Amino acid sequence: MSIEERIEATAKNIAGKVQEAVGEVTGSKADQAEGHAKQVEASAQHAKTDLKDSVQDVADSVKDSLG
DSSP states (O other), X not given: OOHHXXXXXXXXXXXXXXXXXXXXXXXXXXHHHHHHHHHHHHHHHHHHHXXXXXXXXXXXXXXXXXX
16 A cells, blocks of 8 residues: 555565575574564565555445446
């Protein structure tokens, strides 16, 4: 719905990828897990935003069809 939400989710995804990669290089299972968790959270944020957009599109279509 909002570009800010999408930017935030994308930034979280990138941060998660970086943290996971650092964990792989350093052998830190904690960093790998935290990085992966950030990526999963970012994916959920994107899905939530997509759902909001879809609901808004349907609401707009109904409003337009009712005049």
